[in-house]
Amino acid sequence: MIAITSDPIDVSAALTYLQSDQAGAIDFFLGVVRDNTQERPVDRLEYEAYDRMAISEMQKIADEAHQRWPILRYTIIHRKGTLQIGEIAVLIGIATAHRAASFDACRYIIDTIKQTVPIWKKEVFANGETWVNAHP
Amino acid sequence: MSSSVSVLLFGITRDLTGQSAVSVPFPEGGSVGDLIDQLHLDYPALASIRSLLVAVNGEYAESEQILAQNDEIALIPPVSGG
Numbered sequence: 001m002i003a004i005t006s007d008p009i010d011v012s013a014a015l016t017y018l019q020s021d022q023a024g025a026i027d028f029f030l031g032v033v034r035d036n037t038q039e040r041p042v043d044r045l046e047y048e049a050y051d052r053m054a055i056s057e058m059q060k061i062a063d064e065a066h067q068r069w070p071i072l073r074y075t076i077i078h079r080k081g082t083l084q085i086g087e088i089a090v091l092i093g094i095a096t097a098h099r100a101a102s103f104d105a106c107r108y109i110i111d112t113i114k115q116t117v118p119i120w121k122k123e124v125f126a127n128g129e130t131w132v133n134a135h136p
Numbered sequence: 137m138s139s140s141v142s143v144l145l146f147g148i149t150r151d152l153t154g155q156s157a158v159s160v161p162f163p164e165g166g167s168v169g170d171l172i173d174q175l176h177l178d179y180p181a182l183a184s185i186r187s188l189l190v191a192v193n194g195e196y197a198e199s200e201q202i203l204a205q206n207d208e209i210a211l212i213p214p215v216s217g218g
Contacts, residue, residue: 031218047217048146048147048150049146049217050144050146050191050210050212052194053191053194053195053210054217056194056195078217089218090217090218110218113217113218114215114216114217114218115215116196116215117215117217118146118191118210118212118215118217119215119216119217119218120146120147120148120213120215120216120217121216121217121218122147131147131148131151131213131216132216133186133214133215133216134147134148134185134186134213134214134216135184135185135186136186
């Protein structure tokens with residue numbers, strides 16, 4: 001399952017979705033809003049997505065992961081809109097029979113999302129704001 | 137013959153232009169590379185961005201790709217999801 005949502009991400013619903021009698025391992029990666037970037041205090045993050053393309057790019061990543069590892073079920077959910085400190089920005093969940101594949105697939109998916117999926121993050125500080133990665 | 141294409145803008149490109157979509161004068165048969173050149177002329181502030189890619193109909197496009205007027209075209213500044 002792949003989604004972009006403006007609503008808070010429900011981790012327990014994702015867990016329920018991933019569980020099955022064949023799934024001996026379920027691995028989650030949660031990206032969470034941190035209160036600083038390089039020690040500069042962050043007030044909040046604002047995420048924006050090109051929804052249609054973000055979904056299709058995440059689907060490509062999931063399909064590639066499916067080719068590489070024996071995945072039973074997966075879920076990839078990304079938030080958009082304004083997120084406060086401590087909120088979950090992204091959830092990757094992978095269910096496999098054994099743990100090595102779920103760890104590896106989970107890491108592959110989050111690392112690749114950061115490279116190719118058209119989602120943008122703005123850090124909002126007390127005295128300014130920055131689109132992450134935008135400038136040289 | 138000259139016409140125009142509409143380009144969707146996100147993130148820093150939307151902030152720099154103050155618009156979520158712009159209409160760009162554009163020759164029929166022009167390429168993605170031509171579009172980027174035209175955008176840089178019309179919006180010099182875009183030059184401050186580390187890299188700019190173009191998506192056509194939801195897929196990353198090479199600079200040689202020829203654009204059609206009914207394509208959905210989007211400017212993709214450096215992504216920062218996760």
